[in-house]
Amino acid sequence: MTLLAVERLKLFTTRSPWWSMLAALVVTIGFAALMAGTSDDTAPMDLAATQFGYNFGVVVVMVMAALAVTTEYRFSTIRATFLAVPNRTAALLAKTAVVATLGALIGAVAAFGSWGIATLITPEADLALDSPYAWRAVAGVALVYFFSAVIAVAVGTFIRHSAGAISALLIYSQLVESLVQLIPNVGDDIYKWLPFNVANNFVTGDPDPSARPVEFGPPPSTAELSPWWSLAYFAGFALVLLILSIVSANKRDA
Amino acid sequence: MIEARGLSKRYGKTLAVDNLSFSVTPGRVTGFLGPNGAGKSTTMRMILGLDTPTGGSALIGGKPYADLKHPLRTVGALLDAKWVHPNRSARGHLRWLARSNQLPAKRVDEVLDLVGLSGVANKRAGGFSLGMSQRLGIAGALLGDPQVLLFDEPVNGLDPEGILWIRKFMHRLADEGRTVFVSSHLLSEMALTAQDLIVIGRGRLIAHSSTEEFVAAATENTVRVRSPQLAVLRGALGRTGVSLRDEGDSLVVSGMESADIGELAAANGVVLHELSPQRGSLEEAFMQLTGDSVEYHTDLDAPAAADLIAAGK
Structure with missing residues (x-):
């Protein structure tokens, strides 16, 4: 508990979490408002469309989470931390827990905020949270943000440099995964198992809302796991990265 | 501890x-x-x-x-x-x-x-x-x-x-x-x-x-002596077995107190123009001790640099 309190103090005595929160909310809720405002009979508003900006929120949360670690390396406060708490595993787990929880909180506010603003703008649309799918599509965003933040903390711990860690995260999640599909023959099969695509499946899958054109909602996932197994897969990926990064932090000189 | x-x-x-x-x-x-x-x-x-x-x-x-x-x-x-x-x-x-x-x-x-x-x-x-x-x-x-x-x-x-x-x-x-x-x-x-x-x-x-x-x-104590009869003094000091170094018109004696040098000069009838004890600087001492172990040498090797500093004093 002490360590969680320490990491919370550290996180909130800097500005970046506040800016990230603001940016994530503006982007996600802003897109929901845009989608609702421009919806018409040919493209009616639905639940998937309220979460159109969710992927951009993931980006902001990952940047925030990576910075939470890399700025500690940049200003050497990670060394001060390891002097105060020589158990590096405990210190890094506490940091991960605090940062990921903040990520989940941002996700929850962003998702329900998006849903709320869409409900206000287009009251006639069917946006009821009345099915497992509907709840996953909105509340599930928080869980995806949580594990995205874990991944970003792990990558930040491993790479240590802000620019390097953020580039790696963004290039992988935003470019590499989709580009894999271009590999002839096997590309699509590999893509089905790539973590961010699988995470999408948790939020958008079953029933697949892709009856709508992709530009009106988060791109449908091609993963074939069931939604909750998709989340477990994504969580497992995050956990493996976290373990590897903590092992490396224990081995390397601080 | x-x-x-x-x-x-x-x-x-x-x-x-x-x-x-x-x-x-x-x-x-x-x-x-x-x-x-x-x-x-x-x-x-x-x-x-x-x-x-x-x-x-x-x-x-x-x-x-x-x-x-x-x-x-x-x-x-x-x-x-x-x-x-x-x-x-x-x-x-x-x-x-x-x-x-x-x-x-x-x-x-x-x-x-x-x-x-x-x-x-x-x-x-x-x-x-x-x-x-x-x-x-x-x-x-x-x-x-x-x-x-x-x-x-x-x-x-x-x-x-x-x-x-x-x-x-x-x-x-x-x-x-x-x-x-x-x-x-x-x-x-x-x-x-x-x-x-x-x-x-x-x-x-x-x-x-x-x-x-x-x-x-670490600091070596020396005495600087100047005299118009430097050759006589050098001979007298040489017989006592101390180490001597010529420095222009003066002698630098190490291993003998200034008082003893003065008495030796008087006994030999030598006129002294200067008799000054020199304290080695801490920096010099430090460089002598660690001279071989400085990781990044400049073009000057350490003893030479120490001499330069000494000459500047």
């Missing part, structure tokens, strides 16, 4: 710290002296568990750093004053440190007061001058009221007032019975601050003694 036993650290091909063994005792300020790149910081980081030694071990009060419960209550360290997030306030920085070792929040205000930073406690640390940053770093080291203190080059870049403040502070801490271990590359500074010295060069132990002994052993 700090103890290093056969401490070694290898980076690739270079051996930064080479089988270093020493102990630092409580109640005294112990200087850790060596040229830049001698391995002082690396040694301190190994003592503090930040770097893993390639060989040997370092113990604080008989335990490795990682085994200390609430380490800030046992050991206070200032390795670099800039280890602070620039957007965090001085108080914010100390608050999380205090919390991590379950120290009461009021201790933060106590140490801020102790180092004279109460007035700027809520200002962002990024705007602090070097002197203020050093004070904040010292405040952090003192948070847990530790018995063992390590400071890495604490006076580097400080103005004379700041240097004096830190020097007095170290003495106070040692007088309270604490173990104070402070590194520097300046012998002149250490001669004023430290009671004991551990001298290293290229990662190896060169000397481990009291500062007085070290300075006395």
Whole structure:
């Protein structure tokens, strides 16, 4: 508990979490408002469309989470931390827990905020949270943000440099995964198992809302796991990265 | 009490710290002296568990750093004053440190007061001058009221007032019975601050003694003599077996007190124009001792540089 309190103090005595929160909310809720405002009979508003900006929120949360670690390396406060708490595993787990929880909180506010603003703008649309799918599509965003933040903390711990860690995260999640599909023959099969695509499946899958054109909602996932197994897969990926990064932090000189 | 036993650290091909063994005792300020790149910081980081030694071990009060419960209550360290997030306030920085070792929040205000930073406690640390940053770093080291203190080059870049403040502070801490271990590359500074010295060069132990002994052993005392009858004097001195060196129109005698030289001159009827004892400088002594162990040589080799300095005096 002490360590969680320490990491919370550290996180909130800097500005970046506040800016990230603001940016994530503006982007996600802003897109929901845009989608609702421009919806018409040919493209009616639905639940998937309220979460159109969710992927951009993931980006902001990952940047925030990576910075939470890399700025500690940049200003050497990670060394001060390891002097105060020589158990590096405990210190890094506490940091991960605090940062990921903040990520989940941002996700929850962003998702329900998006849903709320869409409900206000287009009251006639069917946006009821009345099915497992509907709840996953909105509340599930928080869980995806949580594990995205874990991944970003792990990558930040491993790479240590802000620019390097953020580039790696963004290039992988935003470019590499989709580009894999271009590999002839096997590309699509590999893509089905790539973590961010699988995470999408948790939020958008079953029933697949892709009856709508992709530009009106988060791109449908091609993963074939069931939604909750998709989340477990994504969580497992995050956990493996976290373990590897903590092992490396224990081995390397601080 | 700090103890290093056969401490070694290898980076690739270079051996930064080479089988270093020493102990630092409580109640005294112990200087850790060596040229830049001698391995002082690396040694301190190994003592503090930040770097893993390639060989040997370092113990604080008989335990490795990682085994200390609430380490800030046992050991206070200032390795670099800039280890602070620039957007965090001085108080914010100390608050999380205090919390991590379950120290009461009021201790933060106590140490801020102790180092004279109460007035700027809520200002962002990024705007602090070097002197203020050093004070904040010292405040952090003192948070847990530790018995063992390590400071890495604490006076580097400080103005004379700041240097004096830190020097007095170290003495106070040692007088309270604490173990104070402070590194520097300046012998002149250490001669004023430290009671004991551990001298290293290229990662190896060169000397481990009291500062007085070290300075006395290291500085060579000579006497400069000028006389119109230098040849006669040289002959008389030569028969006593002391070592002589010609320097223009004067002789530099080592191994004989000025009084004895004067009497010898009088006995031989030699007129003296100058008879002046020369004290070797600390820098000279330091360079003679560590000359072979400076990692990055300039074009001048160390003895030649020492001569140049001597000639300039």
